[in-house]
Amino acid sequence: MRLNVNKLLHTPGAGQDFHFQLDLRELEFGGMHPISRPVAVDGRVENRAGVLTCSLQASTVLASVCDRCLDAFDEEKTVSYSCVLAEERQSEDNEDIVLLEHDEVDLSELARSAFILGMDTKTLCSPDCKGLCGGCGVNLNREACRCKKQIDPRLAALAKLLDKDGAAD
Ligand SMILES: [Zn+2]
Numbered sequence: 001m002r003l004n005v006n007k008l009l010h011t012p013g014a015g016q017d018f019h020f021q022l023d024l025r026e027l028e029f030g031g032m033h034p035i036s037r038p039v040a041v042d043g044r045v046e047n048r049a050g051v052l053t054c055s056l057q058a059s060t061v062l063a064s065v066c067d068r069c070l071d072a073f074d075e076e077k078t079v080s081y082s083c084v085l086a087e088e089r090q091s092e093d094n095e096d097i098v099l100l101e102h103d104e105v106d107l108s109e110l111a112r113s114a115f116i117l118g119m120d121t122k123t124l125c126s127p128d129c130k131g132l133c134g135g136c137g138v139n140l141n142r143e144a145c146r147c148k149k150q151i152d153p154r155l156a157a158l159a160k161l162l163d164k165d166g167a168a169d
């Protein structure tokens, strides 16, 4: 979505709300496409004492997969972003400045970059996810490890032998 801010540029105090949906399904993160649902973008462009500011929030529910237990789960995700819109860059400004093109700002592009930057590099179903057992492969969030209980009798005999060897040392 592109917004023409020509009128706002020259009217201190003026503002305009915007709302649109963004399709980011094509974005790939770690070989997955977690942004499977539309991203809702809400925001406002405002002329504050001659400075044009843009602030937005983009949110969706991600189709995530836990890095640790490999469970699929829905994850609410909201990112916030704000910047100053200007016709030309002023070198001494530290603020995040987005340049206008023919008095237009590409809000979709802003929301898209904000969302990409806001994606977590690590995805966990919960901060204390116990993951999968490296031995029996159970999801330790739901089941107890079966490694000890389900040892094959032949392996148990072998384990005993190995234990004896160990004791001889
Ligand atoms: Zn997990």
Ligand SMILES: [Zn+2]
Pocket (backbone or CB within 6 Å): 133, 134, 135, 136, 137, 138, 145, 146, 147, 148
């Ligand atoms: Zn186990």
